[in-house]
Amino acid sequence: MTRKQFRLVFIAGALGVIGVSVGLMLYALRGSVALFLSPSEIVEKAVKPGARLRIGGLVSKGSTDKTASRLAFTVSDGAHEIGVDCVGACYGGIPDLFREGQGVVAEGVLEPSGRLQADQILAKHDERYMPREVVEALKKQGRWQESQ
Amino acid sequence: MIVEAGHFALTLALALSLLQCALPFWGARKGDATLMGVGDSAALGQLLFVGLAFAGLAYAHMTSDFSVVNVAENSNSALPPIYKFAGVWGNHEGSMLLWSLILALFGALVATTGAGLPRRLRADALAVQGLIGAAFLAFLLFTSDPFARLSPAPFEGRDLNPILQDPGLAIHPPLLYVGYVGFSIVFSFAAAALIEGRIDAAWARFVRPYTLVAWGFLTLGIAMGSYWAYYTLGWGGFWFWDPVENASLMPWLAGTAFLHSVAVMEKRDALKVWTIFLAILAFSFSLLGTFLVRSGVLTSVHAFASDPTRGVVILAILGAFIAGSLSLFAWRAPLLKQGGIFAPISREGALVANNLFLTSACAAVLVGTLYPLALEQITGAKISVGAPFFNASAGVLGLATTFLTPFGFSLAWKRGDLLGVAQRLSVALAGGAATLVALLAISNGGPVLAPIAAALAVFVMLGSLAEAIARAFRGGAGLGSALHRLLGLPLSFWGGAMAHFGVGVVLLGLSATGFGAEAIVAMRPGQPVEVGPYRVTYERLLPRPGPNYAEVAARMKVTLDGADVVTLEPARRNFGARKMSTSQAGIATLHLGQLYISISDPAADGTLPARLYWKPLVTLIWLGALLMAFGGAVSLADRRLRIGAPIRAKAPAGTAAA
Numbered sequence: 110m111t112r113k114q115f116r117l118v119f120i121a122g123a124l125g126v127i128g129v130s131v132g133l134m135l136y137a138l139r140g141s142v143a144l145f146l147s148p149s150e151i152v153e154k155a156v157k158p159g160a161r162l163r164i165g166g167l168v169s170k171g172s173t174d175k176t177a178s179r180l181a182f183t184v185s186d187g188a189h190e191i192g193v194d195c196v197g198a199c200y201g202g203i204p205d206l207f208r209e210g211q212g213v214v215a216e217g218v219l220e221p222s223g224r225l226q227a228d229q230i231l232a233k234h235d236e237r238y239m240p241r242e243v244v245e246a247l248k249k250q251g252r253w254q255e256s257q
Numbered sequence: 258m259i260v261e262a263g264h265f266a267l268t269l270a271l272a273l274s275l276l277q278c279a280l281p282f283w284g285a286r287k288g289d290a291t292l293m294g295v296g297d298s299a300a301l302g303q304l305l306f307v308g309l310a311f312a313g314l315a316y317a318h319m320t321s322d323f324s325v326v327n328v329a330e331n332s333n334s335a336l337p338p339i340y341k342f343a344g345v346w347g348n349h350e351g352s353m354l355l356w357s358l359i360l361a362l363f364g365a366l367v368a369t370t371g372a373g374l375p376r377r378l379r380a381d382a383l384a385v386q387g388l389i390g391a392a393f394l395a396f397l398l399f400t401s402d403p404f405a406r407l408s409p410a411p412f413e414g415r416d417l418n419p420i421l422q423d424p425g426l427a428i429h430p431p432l433l434y435v436g437y438v439g440f441s442i443v444f445s446f447a448a449a450a451l452i453e454g455r456i457d458a459a460w461a462r463f464v465r466p467y468t469l470v471a472w473g474f475l476t477l478g479i480a481m482g483s484y485w486a487y488y489t490l491g492w493g494g495f496w497f498w499d500p501v502e503n504a505s506l507m508p509w510l511a512g513t514a515f516l517h518s519v520a521v522m523e524k525r526d527a528l529k530v531w532t533i534f535l536a537i538l539a540f541s542f543s544l545l546g547t548f549l550v551r552s553g554v555l556t557s558v559h560a561f562a563s564d565p566t567r568g569v570v571i572l573a574i575l576g577a578f579i580a581g582s583l584s585l586f587a588w589r590a591p592l593l594k595q596g597g598i599f600a601p602i603s604r605e606g607a608l609v610a611n612n613l614f615l616t617s618a619c620a621a622v623l624v625g626t627l628y629p630l631a632l633e634q635i636t637g638a639k640i641s642v643g644a645p646f647f648n649a650s651a652g653v654l655g656l657a658t659t660f661l662t663p664f665g666f667s668l669a670w671k672r673g674d675l676l677g678v679a680q681r682l683s684v685a686l687a688g689g690a691a692t693l694v695a696l697l698a699i700s701n702g703g704p705v706l707a708p709i710a711a712a713l714a715v716f717v718m719l720g721s722l723a724e725a726i727a728r729a730f731r732g733g734a735g736l737g738s739a740l741h742r743l744l745g746l747p748l749s750f751w752g753g754a755m756a757h758f759g760v761g762v763v764l765l766g767l768s769a770t771g772f773g774a775e776a777i778v779a780m781r782p783g784q785p786v787e788v789g790p791y792r793v794t795y796e797r798l799l800p801r802p803g804p805n806y807a808e809v810a811a812r813m814k815v816t817l818d819g820a821d822v823v824t825l826e827p828a829r830r831n832f833g834a835r836k837m838s839t840s841q842a843g844i845a846t847l848h849l850g851q852l853y854i855s856i857s858d859p860a861a862d863g864t865l866p867a868r869l870y871w872k873p874l875v876t877l878i879w880l881g882a883l884l885m886a887f888g889g890a891v892s893l894a895d896r897r898l899r900i901g902a903p904i905r906a907k908a909p910a911g912t913a914a915a
Binding site for chain 2: 112115118119122123126127129130133134136137138141142143144145146163175176177178197200201202203204206216
């Protein structure tokens with residue numbers, strides 16, 4: 110085998126693997142990407158049901174309804190509210206820091222009823238912390254004070 | 258006073274690191290042995306003074322000196338001593354100090370163990386290591402001073418984040434940092450080789466021990482972090498494809514690729530330019546990880562002290578080192594002599610495939626981690642990329658790599674015989690196929706990924722042993738001489754076999770998650786709940802005081818077919834100082850699987866919301882990682898790989914050439 114052939118085999122193999130992995134990534138990117146929106150953006154943009162979303166805001170005071178297998182609450186950015194349902198795997202993963210009045214990020218699919226069927230709830234494990242997206246959503250609504 | 262001394266020591270360390278950068282480099286250009294020798298003493302001095310600074314901060318934490326901002330914000334007089342100490346690195350400043358300490362440690366390691374290295378290479382490597390040290394020490398002193406004072410001093414500290422009050426904090430960050438930062442030395446050697454414009458098989462032999470140390474610790478660190486998240490976050494997950502986890506996985510993937518390509522270079526003097534590139538890549542990912550973790554630009558489920566403003570400085574350091582090293586690479590790499598060529602079907606060929614798959618998996622993780630960030634900067638749209646992306650891209654590429662592993666391990670160098678290898682692996686292939694058929698029959702129309710992963714795991718485990726057995730029985734040796742030969746196989750071979758076996762063990766543990774059971778219920782006292790083969794009965798609540806928290810545990814009796822197995826006490830802890838609570842999962846290890854119970858606060862009606870999981874073979878995930886790291890250690894113990902060894906072996910003529 111000459112050096113030229115060697116290089117050819119090498120490059121062909123490399124291109125093959127890179128091609129396959131780029132293909133895999135493009136395939137995988139469909140369906141596992143969630144757009145981050147605030148409750149106001151969901152209402153204003155009239156997002157269609159079935160879209161995969163991450164919504165962020167504060168858990169409205171007095172809105173949580175927790176039973177043995179289901180958690181329901183509303184997420185607010187001060188101007189609008191979106192209801193969230195959390196059952197199954199989502200219910201199993203409710204973080205310790207989930208609390209009314211605190212920042213929260215919920216990921217899931219928007220139902221025709223306008224509520225979010227969440228499959229994951231994120232709340233950072235530090236009481237000082239507010240998810241970055243939530244801060245920005247609140248700032249847009251003018252509900253954010255730097256001292257918070 | 259001790260705190261000020263610590264600050265002063267850090268300043269001295271910065272000065273020494275600048276000397277370590279400039280003098281040996283200049284000496285190597287001038288051929289001045291004295292100047293080159295300064296590198297060694299400067300590296301040792303840097304370790305001494307960073308060590309003193311670290312001791313100073315540790316002293317402030319242990320004595321609860323709340324006049325130091327760092328202590329006041331992250332410690333409390335009621336903390337148990339172990340968390341007072343571990344709290345030193347449980348915050349931004351302290352963890353960067355630990356980073357610098359380990360950086361200095363690796364520099365000193367080269368100074369003390371590098372007697373067999375060529376003088377110029379050692380001087381240049383120490384100079385580059387000094388430059389990295391200078392950048393991070395300056396970062397510490399000018400933006401993240403851990404010794405800043407507070408006046409007036411508060412009477413009590415704000416306490417360490419309760420989530421971090423766990424033995425995991427004492428173990429996980431140091432392990433991970435030794436791995437992460439250990440790749441700095443590989444980077445320094447690569448840069449030194451580029452400066453020299455020369456690289457050969459000896460270079461590969463020099464860097465291999467340091468790489469093995471870094472890789473082994475990184476493996477342990479990731480596994481430990483995963484186990485910590487598993488038992489502390491309370492929903493039984495062990496890997497979330499979280500940005501912070503990805504940040505540690507990327508250097509691991511690049512480092513694993515490097516470990517394999519450096520073996521090709523050592524044995525066959527090929528893949529030189531590619532190996533240098535991987536060395537740069539591995540440490541660049543370490544720096545990127547530090548930036549992602551410390552800056553908090555990506556939302557993570559894990560607890561970290563982050564600060565966006567200082568993140569920018571890390572980004573600048575990251576950019577400078579990556580751009581600098583890649584420019585050096587572009588300028589000097591063409592000078593490196595091309596290595597030998599080999600047939601596509603050979604061990605080299607298989608290792609090239611391994612490298613392609615590992616770096617592609619690494620690229621997929623990188624894309625998934627940074628794509629949201631890039632998209633937001635460009636279009637303003639905020640998105641998140643979920644686990645399905647990583648499973649379908651990096652996961653699939655990882656499985657492909659695993660499938661190739663036994664083939665690569667069994668192929669001969671230069672020109673391999675695929676048919677012969679397939680024969681040698683026939684038992685392993687049959688074992689894998691049998692596993693696949695059996696599991697598909699059991700799961701009967703269920704998800705196919707778990708059986709496929711399990712079959713691959715069995716194939717890799719058997720395949721790792723097959724090569725040892727084939728070598729022992731080569732030429733129809735009898736049982737006695739085969740056993741003798743088995744023991745005579747070099748340690749580096751056994752290390753490789755163990756690490757590959759460990760990969761199979763991890764994969765088996767991962768695939769078993771597809772066969773687990775879970776129950777999310779409100780438990781009533783006396784009412785049993787079935788999970789997997791076990792029956793769990795909630796008996797009563799037990800309030801218990803802790804040193805700096807109040808705990809409520811729930812007594813749960815576990816039975817199997819009516820016989821008592823174990824009693825678990827999952828608990829909730831309330832921390833007064835920060836007004837937050839954490840949950841302590843109750844975990845019982847039963848035949849390599851685990852029964853995992855996590856509870857929420859008891860409801861007003863006397864019920865207890867609980868999550869119960871039965872996870873068969875789940876411990877294999879971490880045991881396998883331990884085995885991989887142990888394989889690295891065994892390989893490291895091989896005398897032939899020690900740095901001085903090639904020189905000592907020169908005495909009996911010609912034997913070293915093998």
